[in-house]
Amino acid sequence: DAGVTQSPTHLIKTRGQQVTLRCSPKSGHDTVSWYQQALGQGPQFIFQYYEEEERQRGNFPDRFSGHQFPNYSSELNVNALLLGDSALYLCASSLRTSGRENEQFFGPGTRLTVL
Amino acid sequence: KQEVTQIPAALSVPEGENLVLNCSFTDSAIYNLQWFRQDPGKGLTSLLLIQSSQREQTSGRLNASLDKSSGRSTLYIAASQPGDSATYLCAVRRSGGSNYKLTFGKGTLLTVNP
Numbered sequence: 001d002a003g004v005t006q007s008p009t010h011l012i013k014t015r016g017q018q019v020t021l022r023c024s025p026k027s028g029h030d031t032v033s034w035y036q037q038a039l040g041q042g043p044q045f046i047f048q049y050y051e052e053e054e055r056q057r058g059n060f061p062d063r064f065s066g067h068q069f070p071n072y073s074s075e076l077n078v079n080a081l082l083l084g085d086s087a088l089y090l091c092a093s094s095l096r097t098s099g100r101e102n103e104q105f106f107g108p109g110t111r112l113t114v115l
Numbered sequence: 116k117q118e119v120t121q122i123p124a125a126l127s128v129p130e131g132e133n134l135v136l137n138c139s140f141t142d143s144a145i146y147n148l149q150w151f152r153q154d155p156g157k158g159l160t161s162l163l164l165i166q167s168s169q170r171e172q173t174s175g176r177l178n179a180s181l182d183k184s185s186g187r188s189t190l191y192i193a194a195s196q197p198g199d200s201a202t203y204l205c206a207v208r209r210s211g212g213s214n215y216k217l218t219f220g221k222g223t224l225l226t227v228n229p
Contacts, residue, residue, distance in 0.1 A: 004158075006158075031215075033215065033216070033217075035217075040221070041221055042119070042204055042206075042219030042220050042221045042222055043159070043204075043206075043217075043219050044219075045216035045217065045218070048215045048216065055215060056214070056215045056216055058216060088156070090158055090159065092159075092217075103149065103161060103164045104149070104161070104217065105161060106151070106158045106159035106160070106161070107158050108157060108158040109156075109157070109158045111156070
């Protein structure tokens with residue numbers, strides 16, 4: 001049973017560039033959430049996707065956008081990269097049953113470095 | 116706004132010791148609370164999930180308790196081992212049908228010395 005997978009593992013970009021991160025949820029899961037974790041901090045919620053729609057958004061600018069595909073996989077896009085966007089980006093998946101969300105399972109993360 | 120605090124920020128213990136990690140949250144209207152483990156530079160591994168109606172959960176040497184009214188949770192680790200060395204994070208999900216995000220603390224860095 002495959003867990004949550006993310007690609008790429010590491011990424012180096014320069015300021016002003018754009019980046020796309022990818023996530024495949026755990027088998028059987030239908031909901032994907034994205035989190036940003038700066039060094040020494042806890043993860044911060046970016047947004048969540050279910051049924052290919054953004055369901056909730058954290059306190060992040062519009063430079064952060066996402067997408068969910070019919071197979072439940074998801075992408076996180078960040079435009080006009082800033083130095084402060086350097087972080088570990090974590091994807092979490094879960095299954096909605098009876099309209100309620102269950103336990104979230106996290107992937108290994110993508111380490112983004114902006115120079 | 117929900118805020119989650121974890122004390123202590125770092126803890127170093129000798130192998131075999133029992134220990135307690137603390138988590139507090141400001142808004143008691145939670146749906147559930149999860150404890151996670153994170154190894155350096157890695158993703159999060161879910162350890163225990165406690166629903167708001169529960170008082171505790173146990174898995175092996177781990178026991179997590181929840182006191183929703185006082186806004187506190189503890190993670191008890193029995194007979195600690197060097198392999199337990201990691202950062203431990205707690206996260207809460209606020210109650211309410213449209214609230215899906217987890218709010219995390221900054222974590223407790225645990226070092227178990229052989």
